[in-house]
Amino acid sequence: xxxxxxxxxxxxxxxxxxxxxxxxxxxxxxxxxxxxxxxxxxxxxxxxxxxxxxxxxxxxxxxxxxxxxxxxxxxxxxxxxxxxxxxxxxxxxxxxxxxxxxxxxxxxxxxxxxxxxxxxxxxxxxxxxxxxxxxxxxxxxxxxxxxxxxxxxxxxxxxxxxxxxxxxxxxxxxxxxxxxxxxxxxxxxxxxxxx
Amino acid sequence: xxxxxxxxxxxxxxxxxxxxxxxxxxxxxxxxxxxxxxxxxxxxxxxxxxxxxxxxxxxxxxxxxxxxxxxxxxxxxxxxxxxxxxxxxxxxxxxxxxxxxxxxxxxxxxxxxxxxxxxxxxxxxxxxxxxxxxxxxxxxxxxxxxxxxxxxxxxxxxxxxxxxxxxxxxxxxxxxxxxxxxxxxxxxxxxxxxxxxxxxxxxxxxxxxxxxxxxxxxxxxxxxxxxxxxxxxxxxxxxxxxxxxxxxxxxxxxxxxxxxxxxxxxxxxxxxxxxxxxxxxxxxxxxxxxxxxxxxxxxxxxxxxxxxxxxxxxxxxxxxxxxxxxxxxxxxxxxxxxxxxxxxxxxxxxxxxxxxxxxxxxxxxxxxxxxxxxxxxxxxxxxxxxxxxxxxxxxxxxxxxxxxxxxxxxxxxxxxxxxxxxxxxxxxxxxxxxxxxxxxxxxxxxxxxxxxxxxxxxxxxxxxxxxxxxxxxxxxxxxx
Numbered sequence: 030x031x032x033x034x035x036x037x038x039x040x041x042x043x044x045x046x047x048x049x050x051x052x053x054x055x056x057x058x059x060x061x062x063x064x065x066x067x068x069x070x071x072x073x074x075x076x077x078x079x080x081x082x083x084x085x086x087x088x089x090x091x092x093x094x095x096x097x098x099x100x101x102x103x104x105x106x107x108x109x110x111x112x113x114x115x116x117x118x119x120x121x122x123x124x125x126x127x128x129x130x131x132x133x134x135x136x137x138x139x140x141x142x143x144x145x146x147x148x149x150x151x152x153x154x155x156x157x158x159x160x161x162x163x164x165x166x167x168x169x170x171x172x173x174x175x176x177x178x179x180x181x182x183x184x185x186x187x188x189x190x191x192x193x194x195x196x197x198x199x200x201x202x203x204x205x206x207x208x209x210x211x212x213x214x215x216x217x218x219x220x221x222x223x224x
Numbered sequence: 225x226x227x228x229x230x231x232x233x234x235x236x237x238x239x240x241x242x243x244x245x246x247x248x249x250x251x252x253x254x255x256x257x258x259x260x261x262x263x264x265x266x267x268x269x270x271x272x273x274x275x276x277x278x279x280x281x282x283x284x285x286x287x288x289x290x291x292x293x294x295x296x297x298x299x300x301x302x303x304x305x306x307x308x309x310x311x312x313x314x315x316x317x318x319x320x321x322x323x324x325x326x327x328x329x330x331x332x333x334x335x336x337x338x339x340x341x342x343x344x345x346x347x348x349x350x351x352x353x354x355x356x357x358x359x360x361x362x363x364x365x366x367x368x369x370x371x372x373x374x375x376x377x378x379x380x381x382x383x384x385x386x387x388x389x390x391x392x393x394x395x396x397x398x399x400x401x402x403x404x405x406x407x408x409x410x411x412x413x414x415x416x417x418x419x420x421x422x423x424x425x426x427x428x429x430x431x432x433x434x435x436x437x438x439x440x441x442x443x444x445x446x447x448x449x450x451x452x453x454x455x456x457x458x459x460x461x462x463x464x465x466x467x468x469x470x471x472x473x474x475x476x477x478x479x480x481x482x483x484x485x486x487x488x489x490x491x492x493x494x495x496x497x498x499x500x501x502x503x504x505x506x507x508x509x510x511x512x513x514x515x516x517x518x519x520x521x522x523x524x525x526x527x528x529x530x531x532x533x534x535x536x537x538x539x540x541x542x543x544x545x546x547x548x549x550x551x552x553x554x555x556x557x558x559x560x561x562x563x564x565x566x567x568x569x570x571x572x573x574x575x576x577x578x579x580x581x582x583x584x585x586x587x588x589x590x591x592x593x594x595x596x597x598x599x600x601x602x603x604x605x606x607x608x609x610x611x612x613x614x615x616x617x618x619x620x621x622x623x624x625x626x627x628x629x630x631x632x633x634x635x636x637x638x639x640x641x642x643x644x645x646x647x648x649x650x651x652x653x654x655x656x657x658x659x660x661x662x663x664x665x666x667x668x669x670x671x672x673x674x675x676x677x678x679x680x681x682x683x684x685x686x687x688x689x690x691x692x693x694x695x696x697x698x699x700x701x702x703x704x
Contacts (some may be wrong), residue, residue, distance in 0.1 A: 034655040151433035167245035210429020
């Protein structure tokens with residue numbers, strides 16, 4: 030994990046945000062992320078993010094569930110302990126459908142939610158740097174990373190020119206760490222002190 | 225103006241009043257940040273008292289056995305399984321609202337889905353209690369799980385509807401919980417970022433899993449919600465279908481009918497929506513959320529109630545018709561004697577069921593009554609009483625005249641502990657609901673913000689002006 034310098038611009042209207050994203054991308058600044066209080070359809074495309082594959086993962090988890098159910102019931106009824114139910118066939122697939130279906134759904138859902146939490150790095154006691162407290166309330170917070178090619182004053186001026194109502198510069202840890210939200214520990218400061 | 229998204233003016237606004245994003249957060253999160261009211265404490269303590277009575281009743285049942293309830297050889301499934309099916313039915317509305325209506329792109333779901341999903345989860349927890357404690361030797365409940373054991377290994381019967389039930393209900397509970405909780409994460413983060421008190425920062429920081437609102441996370445969140453909705457839709461239909469199999473796959477006249485799956489699902493949606501109405505009519509009033517759970521929402525849900533109530537009514541009549549048409553003496557006896565004959569010991573329950581479920585919801589054909597909050601609340605209670613009697617009729621009237629006429633003399637009435645157990649699940653349900661309404665947002669904050677500029681009253685008005693002033697420019701801008 031690394032500590033980097035970021036310039037933060039806050040927008041209060043999606044209508045201003047969309048053209049602003051376009052301008053940031055054409056101007057060559059390094060767009061780090063945009064934090065929004067609610068999902069904004071089309072923003073991922075405007076930022077050039079690729080489509081998520083979480084549904085594909087869900088399909089394979091579901092397949093795993095189907096196989097688990099069929100193999101499990103099959104093993105019990107055909108191999109381990111075949112029971113004669115009034116002379117009916119041991120391989121009674123229609124009667125297995127309910128459990129097979131339920132396990133498909135169960136595996137797919139649990140798998141996808143766990144994948145979601147893993148990809149978004151979310152769990153209890155996981156803490157991240159939040160650039161603006163109002164990014165979960167009413168502000169759309171655009172974060173631009175400072176590189177050697179540009180400096181924060183330029184970026185701040187640029188953000189204001191494309192419609193940001195407020196800008197500031199922050200040093201921030203890019204990854205997550207284990208911590209509590211009622212305590213303000215800054216793990217990256219310890220790191221820099223060690224270095 | 226481009227920030228507005230067009231929606232026909234024919235559609236009523238779903239968010240009333242002059243709202244902006246911050247105002248939405250304020251309105252919905254404020255009740256959580258304040259101290260609980262006196263009314264909340266009274267309600268909560270009553271719920272806890274009921275829960276304690278339920279625990280007492282269940283403890284007696286565990287010590288002395290199922291005989292504590294007035295069940296006997298003829299009626300082995302009395303109030304207990306009636307309550308189980310009733311609670312499970314109630315637990316269907318939440319996922320229906322959040323999943324099926326998400327797939328159908330119904331904007332009005334955003335106002336009610338969070339509370340309805342919470343209700344679903346609590347109702348399924350309550351439902352699950354009944355078959356578990358009904359086992360009698362509850363410490364052996366784990367025998368229903370298939371795992372390699374030292375008893376043979378002796379496996380459960382995968383061809384049995386009762387085992388399907390175990391899988392269906394546990395899956396339904398898990399998936400509903402995941403769906404509800406992933407939806408809650410952004411809203412919990414909103415509360416976390418507003419928190420002033422130390423414990424609040426800690427608690428909401430813990431339960432919001434470090435949600436940041438990054439665009440990529442939202443993209444995955446949306447995809448996840450959509451796929452979970454797609455999975456939950458057949459799931460919610462399967463659960464009550466499988467519950468109906470508990471009866472339909474048996475050979476008891478009155479249970480052995482192929483119509484049960486769709487009829488049970490319609491009944492489940494019917495009673496579930498009624499429970500949502502009962503809860504939300506009070507919640508919106510107490511938490512002052514009338515701008516978000518509007519008369520429009522109540523109206524739409526009443527339409528669902530009249531539709532599903534009529535489907536259930538058709539099912540009742542079909543059952544009677546088929547019993548007559550089959551000319552099977554046992555079927556005819558089950559339907560025309562033990563049920564529809566008002567002079568039989570439980571004949572009265574059939575007419576309560578018919579009155580509450582089929583006749584009374586028909587008043588919702590009138591728009592004025594659909595939009596009346598008092599009538600809605602009253603009707604929602606009536607419907608749930610009717611739906612309880614539906615399950616009672618199905619279970620008790622079908623088995624009280626069993627194959628041995630000498631057993632017919634025994635009349636079944638529940639014992640105080642059986643009633644206590646039922647009241648205890650009310651206690652459990654409302655304890656959970658009171659805690660939920662105090663610590664979690666009862667309305668999906670982020671989802672309301674998402675529909676604000678399309679369905680908010682103030683934005684719709686602005687859009688209307690725009691549409692009238694410059695129709696050509698408007699058509700150009702918003703043409704599909």
